[in-house]
Amino acid sequence: MLSGPAVAYALWASTGVGFAAALVAWRARAEPGGVPLAAMFGGQVVWSVALLFQVRADGLASKVFWEEITWIGVVVIPVAWFVFAVEFTGHDRYITRRSVAALSVVPVATVGLALTSQTHDILYAETTLTSVRGQAFLSREPGVWLWVIAGYSYVLGAGGAVPLLGLVQRGVTVFRGQGVALLVGTLTPVASNLLYLGGFVPNPALDATPVAFCVSGVAFLLAVLWFRLFESSPAPCQHARQYLLDQSHDGFLVVDTHDTVVEINDAAGRIFATDTTTALGRPVSALGAESSIFRHDAEPPTDPFRGEHTDTTYDVSQTRLTNSRGRTVGTVYLFRDISQYIRTQQRHQVLNRLFRHNIRTQTSLIMGYADSATRGDTAQNLEKIRDSAAEIEDFSTETREILDIFDREYASPEPARLSAVLDEAIAETRARYPSVSVETEPVPADVYVDDSLESVFKQILSNAAEHVDRAEPAVSVSIDVDGDAVSTRFTDNGQGIDPYERSVLERGAEDPLEHGSGLGLWLVKWGAEVVGGDVEVTNSEAGATVRVSVPRLSNRAAVDGESSSISGEHGSTCDYY
16 A cells, blocks of 8 residues: 555656656647647646645645646546547548547546536535545545546547557557557556456555556657657558559449449549549449449459540559458459550550551662662653652651650640740741641730640641641631630631541541541641640631640649659659659
8 A cells, every 4th residue: 555655756766757748749730640649748847746745734625636637637648649540540530639639528627527526416426534654634425426527538538549459550660669569558547447447456545547658658769769659650551552542543443342432532533523522432333334344343344444434544453452361341443544555555656657658659769760760761760769758857856856755755845925925826827738728816915825836737737737728828827815725726728628537536546447638637636646635627618727735724834733853772763853
């Protein structure tokens, strides 16, 4: 049985350890969990000091006063512990001023009842003095509210222990050590308090829980010094998982064995045109008709997937989720956007066919003209050879321009005034084709587009100048600005573009039976796509109209963040943001 001096020494020791722990935590207040942990040990210090004064006080009134003060420290501890555990493990999105205020309702009410305990029996049913070895101790019979605050405190304690148990189960030694140290520091005062409430302590008139906090302080300091509590925080792990889930461009869908959607990220929500909050907890069939292939027992999709709400093509991978006993508990579907890959394959197919066709054709012509030149009519055949060589040169120039456009696909946009881009394209066209007439309406000075559109505009004007079967080819240019989109229309006075050429462009690929005749329109289409736009070709009695719609940029690089590239030590290169 503890004597008066022994109790005082123990409380002084508890106060010192608690103060040191609170000071260390406060110095790390910028780290996840630093402030609530400092508050928890601060509450322990208040509890220990108030209990020390209560033990040393004479008379019932003085002891009751200091007993009431102890509640200020007592009720802070479970709330601070819960907030610390949640914040430290990276779940701090749940910790807001409103949630902390809600958690504090019962503790604040308890302090109010404690400070007015002499006027009611809600917190304490009876208050007396008990003599132990000649020293008076305060003895109070618990009222109904004492059990309420005790149960509430244990609920918060258990709630804080749950995320820390996750650290213990992790394979990282430092995080496992942090979790064990923090749990030991928590369970020790909890066990002491349970023994006190159950009457299993040598001095039933004295709650030695503050003394047990000595162990908590030592465990905390061990976690700081040995397991680098505030130097290797697990909080970023949780945030990283959430970030990768929410910000990933890949769709992420999880269904359980009852075909219920249990997780879905924003990218998958866009695929199925649904809000993620609405989709959670609903049958996967509610996502749309095409979602029936994503049941938990379905076979993995073998073909690329394109939802009815999007034009994007996805490669879908399937992974079974199993528990520790090997039993399937759900299925993960990952939707990876392969539209760019398909577009690249189509572009390579077109370039390969055109390269082989045009070069082979012109080479055969040159060889034929050369053979004819050896048999006579040299001047005419040499002229034809020069024409074929010029065709090859023009084709080579267009190919180089296309490759330059492809290189811009992953680069940051370079804004330029639409008026300047258009003027440069018109000036070059007039220099090459003096007979062409180009009329354009005034362009607003504050309209900016990607400067790579200059190649697109030049190609459209060149096509009109070369293929309009009139003595005076003419092109009219009109501009339409609608919010963040800019449309530029080129209308010529020719006979229009052949339907098969338009169908090949709309489909975006060629086949052996239907293909385009040259690179010009492909350059226009691909150049617009690379900058996030599109092209529409129509025919009318007035001639052919080519509409190029692209995003409107600001007068600076229109990017949300800076990116660069790094090379790993094994030679791989990746972008970082």
